[in-house]
Amino acid sequence: MTVSFPLIQLEHICAAYDRKPVLEDINLTVCEQDFIGIIGPNGGGKTTLVKLILGLLHPLSGSIRFYQNGKETSELSMGYLPQYTSIDKKFPISVYDVILSGLNKQKSLFRSFTKAQHEKVRAMLSRVGLEGLEQRPIGQLSGGQLQRALLGRALVSNPQILILDEPNTYIDKRFETHLYTLLEEINREHAIILVSHDINTVLQHAQNIACVNYTLDYLPIKEVTGKWIEEHFDR
Structure with missing residues (x-):
């Protein structure tokens, strides 16, 4: 039997914006090869939870711990696909460089990217269906193409955990099917946190x-009932 170690452990987390409580007494453990779907109403705290995990926001109280091979560590490698609306499409950067930027933490400060790193980017361009668009500025991309470029950036570093915030936005149905096939492959080796308003997905x-929702x-998916969703999502 395969042992699944914890990667992230949140205990009794409370968070607020401008002194207004947003999350109260949050407990969550993310294990290796987990695929956790996070749902909830707008304003319920989903994005705040993601920011806490990413270290972009600090809790008022409680603890967030990271683990590697069962031992506590100071950080994990994380890939992050933000909400589409948070991206500045006027920023002058090409598709290739967007994906390449996902390797910044793996590059020596005063050295160029290696040949192997450039090969990773080319492989990722193919994986997310953007071959031939390498030099296109992101301002000239469709919504779905930009989402794919951002997904490539999140994946290219081979992170221990992948966090996706509303990844379906602007992606057409054909690529949506490919996206979830891709996520199934990734989940064989890596944990995934998926934030979505689409409960069915x-x-x-x-x-x-x-x-x-504050x-x-x-629950495990197999235990979810319509009554549970109604009680927790719509309250």
């Missing part, structure tokens, strides 16, 4: 579900 693809309620 989460139910189809995630292993476990967390409903965030507090957090967590």
Whole structure:
């Protein structure tokens, strides 16, 4: 039997914006090869939870711990696909350089990217279906193409955990099918956290579900019922 170690452990987390409480007493453990779907109403705290995990926001109280091979560590490698609306499409950068930027933490400060790193980018361009668009500025991309470029950036470093915030936005149905096939492949080796307003998508693809609405309620997908969704999502 394969042992699945924890990667991230949140214990009794409370968070606020401008002194307004957003999350209260949040407990969540993310293990290796987990696929957790996070749902909840707008303003319920989903994005705040993601920012806490990424270290972009610090909790008022509680603890966030990271682990590697069962031992506590100071950080994990994370790939992050932000919400589409947070991207500045006027920024002068090509598709190739967007994906290449996902390797910045692996590059020596005063050295160029290696041949092997450039090969990773070319392989990722193919994987997300953007061959031939390498030099196109992101301002000239469709919404779906930009999402694919950002997904490539999140994946190219081979992160221990992949966090996706509303990845379906602007992606056409054909690539959406490819996206979730790709996520199934990734999940064989890496943990995934998927934030989505689309409950059906989460139910189809995630292993476990967390409903965030000021507090957090967590269940394995196989135990989720219509009554549970109604009670926790619509309250």
